[in-house]
Amino acid sequence: MTALLKVQGLRKTFGGVHAVEDVSFELASGELLAMIGPNGAGKSTCFNMINGQLAPDSGSVALGGREIAGRPPREIWRLGVGRTFQVAATYASMTVVENVQMALLSLHGQLFRLWARAAALHRSEALELLAAVGLGQRADEPCSTLAYGDLKRVELAIALANRPALLLMDEPTAGMAPLERNALMQLTRDLVKERGIGVLFTEHSMDVVFAHADRIMVLARGRLIAEGAPAAIRDDRQVREVYFGSGRLVRTAHAAAPGSAAAGTRAAAGPP
Amino acid sequence: MLSGFAGQLLNGLAGASTLFLLAVGLSLIFGVTRIVNFAHGSMFMVGLYVAYSLAQWLAPLAGGAAAFWLSILLSAAAVGALGVLVELLVLRRIYRVPELFQLLATFAVVLVLRDAALAIWGPDDLLGPKAPGMKGAVQILGRQFPQYDLFLIFVGPAVLALLWLLLRRTRLGVLIRAATQDREMVGALGVNQAWLFTGIFALGSALAALGGALQLPREPANLGLDLGTIGDAFVVVVVGGMGSIPGAYLAALIIAEIKAVCYGIGAVQVFGASFSFSKLTLVVEFIVMAAVLIWRPWGLLGKPQGMVRGAAAAEAPIRPMRRAGVVATAALGAALLALPLAGQAFPYLTVLMIDLLIAVLFATSLHFIMGPGGMHSFGHAAYFGLGAYGAAALLKGLALPMELALAAAPLVALAGGLLFGWFAVRLSGVYLAMLTLAFAQIVWSIVYQWDEVTGGSNGMVGIWPSARFASKTAYYYLTLALVGASVFALRRMLFAPFGYAMRAGRDSPLRAESTGIGVIGVHWAGFAIASLFCGLAGALYAFGKGSISPETIHVGRSIDALVMVLLGGVQTLSGPIVGSAVFTWLQDWMIRATDYWRALLGFAILVLVLAFPQGIVGGLAAAWERWRPPAAAAEGRR
Amino acid sequence: MKTRLLATLFAACLFSAGAQAQAPIRIGELNSYKAQPGFLDPYKKGWELALEEINASGGLLGRKVEVVSRDDNGNPGDAVRVAEELVSREKADVIFGGFLSHIGLALTDFAKQRKVFFLAAEPLTDKITWQNGNRYTDRLRPTTYMQTAMLVPEAAKLKKKRWAIVYPNYEYGQSAAATFKQLLKAAQPDVEFVAEQAPALGRVDAGAVVQALADAKPDAIFNVLFAGDLAKFVREGTTRGLFKDRPVVSLLSGEPEYLDPLKDEAPEGWIVTGYPWYGIDTPEHKRFLAAYQKRWNEYPRLGSIVGYSSMMSLAAGIRKAGSTDTERLIAAFKGLKVDTPFGPMVYRPEDNQSTMGAYVGLTTVRDGKGVMKDYYYVDGASVLPNAEETRKLRPAD
Numbered sequence A: 001m002t003a004l005l006k007v008q009g010l011r012k013t014f015g016g017v018h019a020v021e022d023v024s025f026e027l028a029s030g031e032l033l034a035m036i037g038p039n040g041a042g043k044s045t046c047f048n049m050i051n052g053q054l055a056p057d058s059g060s061v062a063l064g065g066r067e068i069a070g071r072p073p074r075e076i077w078r079l080g081v082g083r084t085f086q087v088a089a090t091y092a093s094m095t096v097v098e099n100v101q102m103a104l105l106s107l108h109g110q111l112f113r114l115w116a117r118a119a120a121l122h123r124s125e126a127l128e129l130l131a132a133v134g135l136g137q138r139a140d141e142p143c144s145t146l147a148y149g150d151l152k153r154v155e156l157a158i159a160l161a162n163r164p165a166l167l168l169m170d171e172p173t174a175g176m177a178p179l180e181r182n183a184l185m186q187l188t189r190d191l192v193k194e195r196g197i198g199v200l201f202t203e204h205s206m207d208v209v210f211a212h213a214d215r216i217m218v219l220a221r222g223r224l225i226a227e228g229a230p231a232a233i234r235d236d237r238q239v240r241e242v243y244f245g246s247g248r249l250v251r252t253a254h255a256a257a258p259g260s261a262a263a264g265t266r267a268a269a270g271p272p
Numbered sequence B: 001m002l003s004g005f006a007g008q009l010l011n012g013l014a015g016a017s018t019l020f021l022l023a024v025g026l027s028l029i030f031g032v033t034r035i036v037n038f039a040h041g042s043m044f045m046v047g048l049y050v051a052y053s054l055a056q057w058l059a060p061l062a063g064g065a066a067a068f069w070l071s072i073l074l075s076a077a078a079v080g081a082l083g084v085l086v087e088l089l090v091l092r093r094i095y096r097v098p099e100l101f102q103l104l105a106t107f108a109v110v111l112v113l114r115d116a117a118l119a120i121w122g123p124d125d126l127l128g129p130k131a132p133g134m135k136g137a138v139q140i141l142g143r144q145f146p147q148y149d150l151f152l153i154f155v156g157p158a159v160l161a162l163l164w165l166l167l168r169r170t171r172l173g174v175l176i177r178a179a180t181q182d183r184e185m186v187g188a189l190g191v192n193q194a195w196l197f198t199g200i201f202a203l204g205s206a207l208a209a210l211g212g213a214l215q216l217p218r219e220p221a222n223l224g225l226d227l228g229t230i231g232d233a234f235v236v237v238v239v240g241g242m243g244s245i246p247g248a249y250l251a252a253l254i255i256a257e258i259k260a261v262c263y264g265i266g267a268v269q270v271f272g273a274s275f276s277f278s279k280l281t282l283v284v285e286f287i288v289m290a291a292v293l294i295w296r297p298w299g300l301l302g303k304p305q306g307m308v309r310g311a312a313a314a315e316a317p318i319r320p321m322r323r324a325g326v327v328a329t330a331a332l333g334a335a336l337l338a339l340p341l342a343g344q345a346f347p348y349l350t351v352l353m354i355d356l357l358i359a360v361l362f363a364t365s366l367h368f369i370m371g372p373g374g375m376h377s378f379g380h381a382a383y384f385g386l387g388a389y390g391a392a393a394l395l396k397g398l399a400l401p402m403e404l405a406l407a408a409a410p411l412v413a414l415a416g417g418l419l420f421g422w423f424a425v426r427l428s429g430v431y432l433a434m435l436t437l438a439f440a441q442i443v444w445s446i447v448y449q450w451d452e453v454t455g456g457s458n459g460m461v462g463i464w465p466s467a468r469f470a471s472k473t474a475y476y477y478l479t480l481a482l483v484g485a486s487v488f489a490l491r492r493m494l495f496a497p498f499g500y501a502m503r504a505g506r507d508s509p510l511r512a513e514s515t516g517i518g519v520i521g522v523h524w525a526g527f528a529i530a531s532l533f534c535g536l537a538g539a540l541y542a543f544g545k546g547s548i549s550p551e552t553i554h555v556g557r558s559i560d561a562l563v564m565v566l567l568g569g570v571q572t573l574s575g576p577i578v579g580s581a582v583f584t585w586l587q588d589w590m591i592r593a594t595d596y597w598r599a600l601l602g603f604a605i606l607v608l609v610l611a612f613p614q615g616i617v618g619g620l621a622a623a624w625e626r627w628r629p630p631a632a633a634a635e636g637r638r
Numbered sequence C: 001m002k003t004r005l006l007a008t009l010f011a012a013c014l015f016s017a018g019a020q021a022q023a024p025i026r027i028g029e030l031n032s033y034k035a036q037p038g039f040l041d042p043y044k045k046g047w048e049l050a051l052e053e054i055n056a057s058g059g060l061l062g063r064k065v066e067v068v069s070r071d072d073n074g075n076p077g078d079a080v081r082v083a084e085e086l087v088s089r090e091k092a093d094v095i096f097g098g099f100l101s102h103i104g105l106a107l108t109d110f111a112k113q114r115k116v117f118f119l120a121a122e123p124l125t126d127k128i129t130w131q132n133g134n135r136y137t138d139r140l141r142p143t144t145y146m147q148t149a150m151l152v153p154e155a156a157k158l159k160k161k162r163w164a165i166v167y168p169n170y171e172y173g174q175s176a177a178a179t180f181k182q183l184l185k186a187a188q189p190d191v192e193f194v195a196e197q198a199p200a201l202g203r204v205d206a207g208a209v210v211q212a213l214a215d216a217k218p219d220a221i222f223n224v225l226f227a228g229d230l231a232k233f234v235r236e237g238t239t240r241g242l243f244k245d246r247p248v249v250s251l252l253s254g255e256p257e258y259l260d261p262l263k264d265e266a267p268e269g270w271i272v273t274g275y276p277w278y279g280i281d282t283p284e285h286k287r288f289l290a291a292y293q294k295r296w297n298e299y300p301r302l303g304s305i306v307g308y309s310s311m312m313s314l315a316a317g318i319r320k321a322g323s324t325d326t327e328r329l330i331a332a333f334k335g336l337k338v339d340t341p342f343g344p345m346v347y348r349p350e351d352n353q354s355t356m357g358a359y360v361g362l363t364t365v366r367d368g369k370g371v372m373k374d375y376y377y378v379d380g381a382s383v384l385p386n387a388e389e390t391r392k393l394r395p396a397d
């Protein structure tokens, strides 16, 4: 059986910066694969190339054996790839449930209907999805009033709307309290196992990663430096040097300013 | 021939300096504050007027030369102070309101300054003195070249160099550059942002005034200079790259040279007909701008800028009308239906109401893309005009019956919307605004010059409704029916999946694209739908007036539409309706009430802007939210 | 039978006269006062003076005359609305006014649609009385064609072969240029037009235009630029020596509206149409000048003449018609004779155009002011095509 996702020799440079260099890996259905690495390691860039946000300079991305690299995000989404963003991307002028309905409308090819009442379409299905991520009670609140952690849940509900085969989650628990983090990841894990979805996620919280990932990849300055079961990664000497040596720094820097490039470079520029 | 060409390039250099001074302040202001400052042209105008007066007063006191140069510098300083005043009194209060709303305030300032100039300097053109010591000409390339133009050629680069030094070598410059790149960063630098904005406004205004004052020997001060120059200023800023000062000079140079060359080429035989290239000067800068925006939206020397997410609060989710709203709408509908009954007593009411209804559709169609679509079109009049001219051409050219022409005319606007929208929706924010403006100007200039089809600058006459709708009452009902149905349809579309998709694309293109929504396609369709309905408004206008002229496409009408939408509140669905009604009525009433209706209208807009920073409807809704009993509030939540 | 009809008519007249004896005659007036204040302020003073004179001498048909004046916001759409307001709300019996050509045309068409009598006062476009003419509209001021035609004989007399033309890029400029070319070619077949510059109205790049004209090395120049464009053109052209040894024929430039702002820089020796108010010594003009200066404490511009004569035309028309009824006014204006400060003139029956003329002369500077010299009056009738040709230019009523 072919892997759900097969990435080979992926590369991307921005100006002179090699954001991603020769990254290859595979992901099976029902598997939770974590991609970790210091700020600026190239994780989000990888995600962006897999879901079509960015075209890779070279390399291949195959979904279920079909090449998808370079296709636009909306096509890749239709092939069954859901995504959440590092900085939650939701529709601020809509209610929570409308955010999810939007994805369902798109899924059913109803975007260009000019007359039907959108708020009445797919509402029950959207409510179910919200219930699944624990937001059933807040369905009719404006999305703009939600706490950041809750926005991440909305994103998850949206990402699940097209019954994806592959879920890409960029820091799904950022902005959440520790207990909440584990609850959300547990929830994700249950859904994934139940529906046989493959998940690729990044996370700066090591507790979450080691508690929930089936497998871990470590990215540093655009290159994969290690890959394996959590226990193996924990013991990997190179990973320890490059990553855990400054692990604490990463975590504090991240908490202070999510995605701050300045802090990220410092962390990534540890000992060579 | 060759030396003639070189001579024209010299003329272009002098023109470039003028354009550069006109535009560079606008670029600075936009770069730092992100305000689309319509009042910039007014500063240029006031600068010229003030310099004229100063030169007259100072002439007896100081020597001729001293008086002349002093009046130019003092004028720049005075207008700089005026800029401070405008910033402190008006703009400072509204930085945290939805994007582009400040535009409304600056437009009000235009109106006020125009009438202030009229009151102070009177209506006549005022031609200033020649520059002492530079009255004559020098012999260059066998031609007489004015000394003053030679001087101007050097002024532009000199100011460019000074500004460059200011930006590179002073702390203020560092702040300006930082703010241009990233507004949030200024706060981090520990600067009082408010004073930075005030300062930049003063500097920008003073530069515009300097540009105006330096025109003293070349151009009479007149009241049309404000809106007459603002278009050029925008073009230069956009072509050069917003916030880029060398870019502004480069753009000014390119545009001035192209124009000079157009004059230089003169009349040419094309396919046996004679075409004077000088006619192209009417529009050539907008063609350049459109080309640059399509090819390199951030301008020649600008950098791509992140979208400025407005500092304003997010828009509230749209909800269907509550019962009170339905009742009010029904009552309004009934009143509108009964209105011609009052026509005996108030015969003019029907006439005014036709115009008002057309304005409602015009504004509502703009709001359709501007609000939910987030596409701030500065050229909406193009589709209004295409509808109006479409109706006229179908009626007169193809001799269609009026009913058919009215039905088909919106398709002309639709075609325009599809064509221009194709390019426009690929941009966003102020770039989109400027591209739509450029397209509208191009359409305007074609209509203005295509005598055979459009009647040229005179327009077309004899576009009257058929006998059935000839009476004002009948035409009123026709207009009411079509406008009512259109407004309902547009509203309905916003509650439909399509409207949601448009808002999705506006709120988060990233999310939309990654959930299968082709934002460009959706917005393109939205643009087309808006132009279709706008075209209907234009066609109704044509038949209501019996005649049309290029004014239906003029930039002034596009601004009117923006003002109406912003006045009512861009974030509300009924905003454009209220805004257009209030604006049309205010204008009609004030024109009759006073000689200084512009100033009065300007002050009215300023009061509304300061009292209702979210527009009239937005403000009223917010007030209601605060006032209503908690029980009702809780219900509204659900 | 006949007597009964007459009796009925007589009774009707009596009845209506009795009922309206007290009600004033209402005349609607609209113009772009706020868009073009410089030109329309004297115009307004002109018709106000006439109105006062008319009412002082007992009004018209025994009724007082009232004028309801409105601003048209400088655009045709609003102008039509305002006209509608004048007719429906203000119950104006007739309307007059207009300055910009496109607004004048819109009002012309409005008059036809609403069947109201409209006297176009200022707009110049030929189309108001020709291509787009209709029976409801008469026009006072000499048209673009007429004013151009007045200059052509002088241009032909110069015997210059190579001509350059400069005009603002809109209908007035275009049609003036076309008429000039056509008429001069007819008068002087060997003429050549070596350069044609059409800068945007109000936005002439004078330096570039002047150089382009000079580079074509014309023997003479025909200019149609006016107002701010003219000032820029004159200053730049003088500095660059464009007018040295080169005659210039220039439309309207002798009107005080355009000549005065140039002050001592007014060009020397241009052949222009205009209004030398300071030197016209016909009795009718002297009387007008005195009255105007007494009333307003300033000298008249051409607009004053137009405003005054418009009002006087309406008065003459209403007197002749014996009523303000539209049909009777239309009939009354056919061949209506009016005494104006420029002397007597006639509204031609064939195209409803008045035969008001203009003064043709040379510009010069006197006491630091631009003035006209060696001028003579050209009667409009002498430059208009004859009745038969005119009918071809105009749709049948």
Ligand SMILES: Nc1ncnc2c1ncn2[C@@H]1O[C@H](COP(=O)(O)OP(=O)(O)OP(=O)(O)O)[C@@H](O)[C@H]1O
Binding pocket: A014, A015, A017, A018, A019, A037, A038, A039, A040, A041, A042, A043, A044, A045, A046, A086, A258, A259, A260, A261, A264
């Ligand atoms: N659009 C872009 N243009 C230029 N450089 C970019 C762009 N996107 C990312 N980069 C650079 O590429 C590198 C990788 O960035 P990326 O966002 O993929 O890192 P990351 O691993 O997701 O970091 P973080 O943990 O902070 O989210 C960084 O050096 C970043 O500055």
Ligand SMILES: [Mg+2]
Binding pocket: A043, A044, A045, A086, A170, A259
């Ligand atoms: Mg990242």
